[in-house]
Amino acid sequence: MVKADYYEVLELNRGCSQEEIKKAYRQMAMKYHPDRNPGDPDAEARFKEAAEAYEVLHDPDKRQRYDRFGHDGLRGGTGDFGGFDFDPFDVFREFMQGFGGFGDIFGGASRRNGPRRGNDLQVKLQLSLQEVAEGVTKKIRIRRLRPCKSCGGSGAKSPGAIKPCAACHGTGQIRQATRSVFGQFVNVSPCPQCRGEGKIISDPCPQCKGEGRVKTSDEIKVKIPAGVAAGNYLTIRGEGDAGEKGGPSGDVIVFIEEKEDSRFQRHGDDILLTLPIAMSQAVLGDEVTIPTLGGAAKLTIEEGTQTGKILRMRGKGIPHLNRHGRGDQLVQIMVWTPEKIPGKLKKLFEEIAAHKEMYPEEQRESVKKE
Numbered sequence: 001m002v003k004a005d006y007y008e009v010l011e012l013n014r015g016c017s018q019e020e021i022k023k024a025y026r027q028m029a030m031k032y033h034p035d036r037n038p039g040d041p042d043a044e045a046r047f048k049e050a051a052e053a054y055e056v057l058h059d060p061d062k063r064q065r066y067d068r069f070g071h072d073g074l075r076g077g078t079g080d081f082g083g084f085d086f087d088p089f090d091v092f093r094e095f096m097q098g099f100g101g102f103g104d105i106f107g108g109a110s111r112r113n114g115p116r117r118g119n120d121l122q123v124k125l126q127l128s129l130q131e132v133a134e135g136v137t138k139k140i141r142i143r144r145l146r147p148c149k150s151c152g153g154s155g156a157k158s159p160g161a162i163k164p165c166a167a168c169h170g171t172g173q174i175r176q177a178t179r180s181v182f183g184q185f186v187n188v189s190p191c192p193q194c195r196g197e198g199k200i201i202s203d204p205c206p207q208c209k210g211e212g213r214v215k216t217s218d219e220i221k222v223k224i225p226a227g228v229a230a231g232n233y234l235t236i237r238g239e240g241d242a243g244e245k246g247g248p249s250g251d252v253i254v255f256i257e258e259k260e261d262s263r264f265q266r267h268g269d270d271i272l273l274t275l276p277i278a279m280s281q282a283v284l285g286d287e288v289t290i291p292t293l294g295g296a297a298k299l300t301i302e303e304g305t306q307t308g309k310i311l312r313m314r315g316k317g318i319p320h321l322n323r324h325g326r327g328d329q330l331v332q333i334m335v336w337t338p339e340k341i342p343g344k345l346k347k348l349f350e351e352i353a354a355h356k357e358m359y360p361e362e363q364r365e366s367v368k369k370e
Contacts, residue, residue, distance in 0.1 A: 003071050003233065006053035014067065018058065022095075025054035029092050041248070044117075045237070051088035054095070072231045118145065118241035118250035125254050127224065129261040129271070133293040133318050135226035142220060142252060145213040145241040151205035153246060155212035161203035165194035172198035197245060213242050222254050227269065227321035230258045263291055269318040269327030276336040277301060292316045292329055299331060307335040 007014055010024040028050035030036070037043035056062045056074065066074060123140055147153035156162045164170035168191035176187045190196030204210030220239055228234075233255045240250025264271040275290060285303035289296050292313065299311065310332050317327025341349070356364045 004049065006056055006066065009049050009053040010057070012057075021054065021057050025050055025058075025095065029054075029095070033092070041237075044248070047092075048088040051091040055091055116244040116247045118243040118247065120250040120253055121240045122253045122255065124257055125222065125224075126257045126259050127228070128259050129264055129266060130293060131224070132228060132258060133226060135319075136224050138222045138224060139219050140222055140254070141217060142239075143215060143217050144239075146216045146218070147242045148205060148208035148212055148214045150207035151212065153212045153242070154201075155205055155208060155210040156201045157203040157205050161201055163200050163202060165191060165198055165200050167191055167193035168198060170198045172196045212245065220252065224256070225321065226319040228256045229266075229321075230256055232256045232321075264293075264329075266318065267330075269320055270330055271317045271327070272330045272332060274332050274334055275299075276334045277305075279335060279337070281305075282307070282333070282335045290331065293318075301333070305333055307333055309333045 007016070010021065010028060012020060012024050016024075029047060032043045032047040032050065034040070034044045034047060056066050062074065121142055121144055123142060125138060125140060127136065127138075148155070151157065154162060165172070168174055172191055172194060173188050173196070174191050176189075178187065191198070194200055201210055205212075208214050220236065222234065222236065224234070233253055236252040236254065238249045239252040242249050258266070264273055266272075271293065273290065275288075277286070277288070280286075281288070281301055282305045283303070285305070286301045288299055288301060290299050291297075294316065297313070297316070299313065301311075310330050313329040313331065315326045316329035319326045352358055
């Protein structure tokens with residue numbers, strides 16, 4: 001899946017102000033917050049997407065890089081924001097602090113200590129140019145946390161080993177009401193006895209030590225569409241680490257890398273092939289067989305073709321990603337000159353060299369007459 005444009009995510013124009021960004025994010029976050037849409041994975045994905053867009057666009061430096069280079073400008077070896085190393089609930093909580101301290105709206109405090117979404121995992125996948133052109137399904141092996149099969153993810157040796165917390169009566173929260181001249185305020189905090197879980201495990205599962213998750217090494221399939229490029233990435237929903245305390249699993253983010261090709265250079269969706277030809281082919285013209293991504297094909301070289309000339313083969317390049325059509329194959333002609341030739345051929349070239357027509361126009365005056 002190709003990454004969505006951050007301005008489109010927040011339904012904004014590129015020249016929008018910071019106030020417009022804040023307003024748009026607040027509307028999206030309030031609309032798609034998981035606590036307002038329980039059990040709706042699409043709403044949670046939209047909530048995370050809006051937080052990611054806001055995290056970039058509200059920061060002037062990140063926004064400038066994004067405007068210039070797109071998503072590629074946010075990734076690199078400098079530890080820059082890459083779209084995944086953040087908690088969307090933290091973004092929302094910090095944002096809401098600017099609206100009168102309502103950082104824990106929709107039960108945000110319990111979410112931090114209750115069920116939590118699992119981590120996203122990042123994987124680099126190298127593809128050949130041929131695989132990029134055709135699309136491919138790859139198997140990749142990942143190490144991840146999955147629910148413990150012994151306890152079903154509960155963390156307890158047996159169902160009877162899980163008891164409601166007596167301190168918070170199973171809610172995972174302690175509420176304290178205080179009064180001031182502004183009225184009554186209710187402070188909600190995680191229960192210190194059960195650490196916000198609402199339950200106490202008296203006999204932990206020996207397999208996962210009460211964690212509810214175990215490390216596994218698994219093989220998953222990744223379907224790569226034709227036309228991807230280095231720097232693109234795909235999101236495989238729900239294949240990341242299992243969530244804590246019964247929370248949903250994270251995603252696997254597959255970053256695309258391209259291997260160098262010995263024949264072609266890629267320029268966007270066009271590919272370039274350098275083709276050496278003999279002097280006779282350049283002078284007299286010829287029909288030659290050359291490689292393309294779809295196999296061997298015929299190419300006509302016109303009489304009098306110059307070295308450096310680029311011939312275009314329509315529709316022989318890389319498929320356009322998420323739309324119809326393909327790029328072109330460009331063939332750059334290079335007239336090949338032999339380093340040594342037999343004496344017989346050398347004499348022939350000496351005869352040819354006596355003809356002015358065999359020289360560029362600016363040199364013809366200096367050539368001896370036939």
